[in-house]
Amino acid sequence: MASFRQILLLLTYEVLFMSTVLVTCIDAAKSISTGIVPKRLVRKLIHRNSVKSPLYNSDHTNFDSAKFAFKDSISRVAMIEEKMKRCEVNMSCSDNIQANLHAKNWVGVFFVEFHIKDMSHPMLTVMDTGSNLLWVHCIPCPNCAQASVRIYNPSTSSTYTNVSCRSEYCEALRQRSCDQNDNCNYELHYEGAYPTAGMLATESFIFDTTDDGLLTVPNVVFGCSHESNDKPDAVMGVLGLNYNKVSLAAQLGNKFSYCVGRIKDPSYDYNQLILGEGAILEGDSTPLDTYNGYFYVTLEGISLGEAMLDIPRDSFRRTDSGQGGVMIDSGGEHSFLDQRAYEELADAVMNTMNLNCWFESELHYSRLCFEGNVTKDIKGFPGVTFHFSGGAELGLEAESLFSQSNPTTFCMNILRADYGQPGVIGVGAQQYHNVGYDISGKKLFLRRMDCELLDE
Ligand SMILES: *[C@@H]1O[C@H](CO)[C@@H](O)[C@H](O)[C@H]1NC(C)=O
Ligand SMILES: *[C@@H]1O[C@H](CO)[C@@H](O)[C@H](O)[C@H]1NC(C)=O
Ligand SMILES: *[C@@H]1O[C@H](CO)[C@@H](O)[C@H](O)[C@H]1NC(C)=O
Numbered sequence: 001m002a003s004f005r006q007i008l009l010l011l012t013y014e015v016l017f018m019s020t021v022l023v024t025c026i027d028a029a030k031s032i033s034t035g036i037v038p039k040r041l042v043r044k045l046i047h048r049n050s051v052k053s054p055l056y057n058s059d060h061t062n063f064d065s066a067k068f069a070f071k072d073s074i075s076r077v078a079m080i081e082e083k084m085k086r087c088e089v090n091m092s093c094s095d096n097i098q099a100n101l102h103a104k105n106w107v108g109v110f111f112v113e114f115h116i117k118d119m120s121h122p123m124l125t126v127m128d129t130g131s132n133l134l135w136v137h138c139i140p141c142p143n144c145a146q147a148s149v150r151i152y153n154p155s156t157s158s159t160y161t162n163v164s165c166r167s168e169y170c171e172a173l174r175q176r177s178c179d180q181n182d183n184c185n186y187e188l189h190y191e192g193a194y195p196t197a198g199m200l201a202t203e204s205f206i207f208d209t210t211d212d213g214l215l216t217v218p219n220v221v222f223g224c225s226h227e228s229n230d231k232p233d234a235v236m237g238v239l240g241l242n243y244n245k246v247s248l249a250a251q252l253g254n255k256f257s258y259c260v261g262r263i264k265d266p267s268y269d270y271n272q273l274i275l276g277e278g279a280i281l282e283g284d285s286t287p288l289d290t291y292n293g294y295f296y297v298t299l300e301g302i303s304l305g306e307a308m309l310d311i312p313r314d315s316f317r318r319t320d321s322g323q324g325g326v327m328i329d330s331g332g333e334h335s336f337l338d339q340r341a342y343e344e345l346a347d348a349v350m351n352t353m354n355l356n357c358w359f360e361s362e363l364h365y366s367r368l369c370f371e372g373n374v375t376k377d378i379k380g381f382p383g384v385t386f387h388f389s390g391g392a393e394l395g396l397e398a399e400s401l402f403s404q405s406n407p408t409t410f411c412m413n414i415l416r417a418d419y420g421q422p423g424v425i426g427v428g429a430q431q432y433h434n435v436g437y438d439i440s441g442k443k444l445f446l447r448r449m450d451c452e453l454l455d456e
Contacts (some may be wrong), residue, residue: 016157022119026364037253038217043371045110045127045271047263051402053111054124054234056122062264066403069333073415073426074365080130081421084292084322098354108331109263109427113240115206116359117159119214121152125239127258129330130294131185132244133173135223136237138198139168148233154201154224161219165399169198169221173247190294190400194436200246219245240243241330245288248275250439255279259451263333264399270454272452279452283438283447286388288437292322295437298327298389299423302341304348305382315341316423322417328435328444333428336365336417344382345414349401353378360411364418369411392446400431409453 046052049065108126116123116136123136133366137144137154155159161167162183170176170184177185184200202219206292209215223238241249241256257279262268274280289296299316302309315338318325324338337345346368350357355378356371370376381398388394403412413428436445 007146008089025221032162036279037276038215039276041207041215041275042270043112043273044205045112045258045273047110047271050266050268061406061443063406065264066405071405072107072110073125073332073334074362077336077417077421079106079423080420080424084421088326094190106331109333110271110330111235116152116203119206121237124234125237126235127330129240129241131238131240132293133188133223133240134238134248135198135225136247137228138226139224141228147235157203159204159218163202168412169246173200193349193368196225196228198223198227221251222247242293242295244293249437252276254439255281255437257281257434258330259434259449259454260430261432261451263428263431270313270455272454274453280434281438281445282434283445284390284392285445286390286392286442288444290440291318294327295444296327296330297425299386300389301387303385303387304352308350309344309348311341311344323420324422326425328425330427332336332424332426333413335414335426335429336424337414338423339416339419341423342414342416346412349412352382356395367411368418369405369409371408372410374398374404374410386429392444394425394429394433394446394449396429400428
């Protein structure tokens with residue numbers, strides 16, 4: 001039988017243990033809600049082919065980049081489609097199938113760099129408005145020993161905390177579980193690759209902002225990934241910017257904007273992302289609709305030059321069962337349109353050109369190609385404009401609309417979407433614009449802009 005002293009010790013231990021747990025929970029809850037929210041956090045967006053990207057390869061030609069943009073855009077929509085299909089079947093879709101970073105599938109368009117905990121842990125993540133969680137590889141992880149970069153180790157950090165299972169952030173995740181210490185675990189499934197899983201946690205993140213120097217943001221909620229069959233390399237995770245509570249965009253005030261300039265130029269250095277209250281919400285706006293983890297917009301028409309194309313509005317509408325519609329995306333370069341809209345646009349574009357043309361297809365996507373040189377052979381091309389409800393517009397010049405695939409062929413950067421799948425407005429179509437997301441106000445702002453002006 002246990003002595004009184006032993007029982008007392010046990011009880012004391014229990015009480016101590018409980019109070020430790022309680023304190024941890026309260027601390028975690030408190031620190032999350034009182035985190036300092038910076039007013040304006042400015043980061044460069046590093047295009048994957050830019051000279052500043054770890055994927056930069058000086059042997060690659062513009063044709064290689066064009067080919068990659070095409071393949072990567074298709075991986076991107078395939079990923080979106082897969083997620084949609086799963087959502088139809090069983091609704092447990094929201095956190096599934098995110099960035100398939102290293103499975104030779106989707107790579108993303110822009111990388112964002114910041115530091116976790118201190119300046120010795122730089123992190124390069126893929127910007128994705130279609131993901132919710134900001135996650136990075138953490139020690140311990142199965143393949144971390146072979147990593148080419150230094151991996152963050154939460155056990156050596158005094159600013160790291162686990163997020164409780166009862167936290168609102170944990171509850172905002174669909175694929176979550178609780179461990180024996182009541183800590184929140186997340187799981188992300190990749191299409192065609194291994195899932196990754198880890199702890200939902202908070203930590204200080206340091207952003208080297210161009211205008212305000214180093215800015216430390218304490219208690220950022222993020223995913224610390226311990227299980228992954230990927231070998232961590234220079235690109236270490238995903239920067240989720242959708243409207244879910246756990247996304248960095250939501251944590252930093254539900255507003256963000258990005259400005260995208262000439263993406264074909266590897267030394268163009270003015271693409272940027274602004275998070276927080278100071279995001280640029282300027283220009284005409286259009287309602288921003290959120291559905292299934294993505295941002296949707298109401299496209300009302302497309303014009304070529306002055307001529308409005310004859311496309312029924314239904315081509316752009318999302319049905320009650322969630323099919324179709326048009327999303328604005330940051331994870332792929334090319335755009336996709338419903339069959340009817342695509343054919344009207346392709347016809348009109350063909351008719352303005354005096355060049356041989358044909359359709360090339362890959363999987364079930366199709367694109368229009370021409371024989372010629374895009375800089376030389378289509379001088380005076382009238383330009384294509386997307387018209388959104390509320391009056392916002394996105395204008396695409398020849399440079400945004402076409403890519404030279406080889407010395408004698410150029411193709412349209414808008415492809416035909418698979419039947420029933422959403423249309424996608426890719427990054428290429430957003431070039432030379434500032435795009436502002438007001439998540440709580442449910443508005444998207446579009447303004448034609450030279451991003452270089454934002455740098456001054
Ligand atoms: C439905 O969800 C479960 C897990 O949440 C998954 O195992 C299953 O494969 C899903 N069904 C389909 C058809 O995707
Ligand atoms: C976070 O949770 C993990 C798993 O339960 C545990 O091993 C680790 O020590 C915890 N870290 C802190 C700082 O509480
Ligand atoms: C297209 O024409 C421009 C201007 O003449 C030239 O500089 C460029 O090299 C040509 N591109 C190709 C792929 O031939």
